[in-house]
Amino acid sequence: MAALSSFRVLVVPGLYNSGPQHWQSRWQRLYPNFERVEQAHWDTPVLEVWSQRLQQQLRGTDQPTLAIAHSFGCLTTIHSALNDVPNLAGALLVAPADPDKFDVSAEVSGRLPVPAIVVGSLNDPWMESGRARHWAKIWGADYIDAGALGHINAESNLGDWIYGQSLLQRLVTLSGELQRQAHKALPIATR
Numbered sequence: 001m002a003a004l005s006s007f008r009v010l011v012v013p014g015l016y017n018s019g020p021q022h023w024q025s026r027w028q029r030l031y032p033n034f035e036r037v038e039q040a041h042w043d044t045p046v047l048e049v050w051s052q053r054l055q056q057q058l059r060g061t062d063q064p065t066l067a068i069a070h071s072f073g074c075l076t077t078i079h080s081a082l083n084d085v086p087n088l089a090g091a092l093l094v095a096p097a098d099p100d101k102f103d104v105s106a107e108v109s110g111r112l113p114v115p116a117i118v119v120g121s122l123n124d125p126w127m128e129s130g131r132a133r134h135w136a137k138i139w140g141a142d143y144i145d146a147g148a149l150g151h152i153n154a155e156s157n158l159g160d161w162i163y164g165q166s167l168l169q170r171l172v173t174l175s176g177e178l179q180r181q182a183h184k185a186l187p188i189a190t191r
Contacts, residue, residue: 004172007089008063009034012054014071014097017042021154023161024070030160034068037076047104050076055085064089066171071126071151072097074118078108078139081116090175091116092168095152096135098127109138115174116141117167121149121156 011024011034018024028034037054054076058065065087069077074096081088093116099105118141120132127135129145136143144167149156158164 003176004031004169006064006176007172008061008065008087010054010057010065010067011036012067012069012073012077013037013039013042014069014073015042015045018070019154022070023152023154023158023164024068026160027068027165037073045072045102047075047079047102047107051079051083054080055083058085058087062087064175066168066175067091068094068168069096070094070153072102075099075102075104075108078112079104081112081114082108082110084113088114089178090114090171091141092119092164092171093117093139093141094119094164095121095124095149096127096132098131099135101126108135111138111140115171115178117144117171117174118142119144119146119152119164119167121146121152123148124151126151 011028013024028036037057039050039053066089067077069091074093077091091114096118099108116139118132118136120129122129133143146152
């Protein structure tokens with residue numbers, strides 16, 4: 001089984017960043033090696049700009065990387081993945097923002113080249129659960145219905161969100177299996 005320590009982990013927040021009580025921030029305190037993708041303007045979600053920043057961080061190492069994204073950060077991650085970024089090994093996409101609300105549907109339409117898990121909520125104001133399920137299918141991602149958790153953010157009072165951590169471990173396993181298969185497919189001389 002693959003271990004989380006086998007991967008670099010990037011936290012990709014959404015609009016206005018994730019405050020101290022948001023599960024993303026709490027996870028960074030639990031796992032100090034997790035790195036946050038910082039945006040210059042948290043109040044101005046421009047997909048190309050945010051995606052470019054994520055891609056810069058992905059190019060910072062050859063280590064396989066997992067993205068833990070929330071809201072507009074999910075769209076940022078998806079856009080980057082569809083533009084063939086290096087090192088991205090998997091994505092946990094929590095409460096993605098509806099691409100139609102930001103007029104970026106065309107830019108995020110396509111099957112992701114990496115394992116991904118979309119976590120949706122029955123009462124998310126940023127994307128209705130049926131739409132989240134629809135987009136997960138387009139992205140080729142597993143869909144998890146988390147129940148009625150709102151936007152799955154600090155207001156959801158999730159604490160360290162243990163269930164989310166179990167989904168991250170599931171992503172680690174999926175990504176690790178894909179990495180092993182890719183390694184086996186390499187000619188012996190390049191291993």
